[in-house]
Amino acid sequence: MSFVSHLECSRTGARIPHDAFHTISDAGAPLLVRYDLEAVKAAIPREQLAGRRPDMWRYLELLPLAKPEDIVSLGEQITPLVPLLRMQAELGGGEILVKDEGRLPTGSFKSRGLAVAVSMAKAFGVKHIAMPTAGNAGAALAAYCARAGIKSTVFCPDDAPETTIREIAYHGARTFRVNGLINHCGQIVAAGTKEMGWLDLSTLKEPYRIEGKKTMGMELAEQLGWALPDVIFYPTGGGTGLIGMWKAFEELEAIGWLDGKRPRMVAVQSTRCGPLVKAFDAGHEEVRDPWEDADTLIHGVRVPKPFGDRLCLKVMRESGGFGTMVDDEKVIAARASLAREEGLHLSIEGAACFVAYRQELQSGRVGRNDQAVLFNCASGLKTDLPPSQTRINRNEPLDFSAFS
């Protein structure tokens, strides 16, 4: 049996039973999974985790699955914290740790959310799932649905990264390119839900992906000896990670597992799509108007008006954090220099976090002694690479001095 007590409307606080796969609340807001935290606290001391398998399912008491047999898994290992030693020395700040989520199944942290959501869908007997996606979420959906024996249908904006669109189709999802943006794809999924009876797994339009994303926060806490960093930089699109990690910290605090304070949460966006940063700086509680001409190359943050805007802004405020926009050109340059100087190939979104950290260390919003964790959300190999074109003719005399 799970420790889930009910689902809660994030807007009104209304309680909804967790007896079926609910999507959004009657008020049209995201639903959150609530647990009987007193019972969790009494059931397992944190020392008990030590003997468990090193994967995200070790936090089972704080996940919504009713029994371990419901887990649909592709091997979600604990992701490492890799220090950026050269960059730390160069910038003169505190410790910089990259949480490298690119090592997860399907090469991105979307696997955490989808592993839990698809597991729950399977447990509830769902047969067909649909989703609008810019890429990585669709790839994870397609893979976990293949694993679970559930049919999946995915709609992508025509200009989503080519590798990922192909990856989605390769995993057997019915895959469609749409001549429009992610919100247009979302409208197709919503319309089809009525007609096809499929489950709409759009970001934050169901409560379980957040629960999977929550494990990033739990893992981070455990890896750092139950003491969290001073600041977390997170490339924020729909915001499930920001919301999920904050929820993790709240729950861990409630069951007495956290030593010390919670971190400041920084939402990283682009100067070419930064709706949450703009709303935060204006003191608004929601994104009032969708960001126009969102043409950033940082695909993961290209969400003109996130459905979970209020929850994201709340996390930024409550944590004493903020939002910051980065310049796409600087991010492209930083990604290349990190690959060369640190040996770490980040996704463009991961590199965006580094640029944001550097910018905010300079601005003084991050302190010189602060320990910072940057999220690398996906493998660098998901993003296009510049060509390498230097050729040699082995039948001609070679000038080895040119090879040094």
Ligand SMILES: *Cc1c(COP(=O)(O)O)cnc(C)c1O
């Ligand atoms: C989905 C995604 C993001 C944004 O994550 P959210 O938690 O939805 O804000 C960032 N980077 C990459 C690579 C992604 O796939």
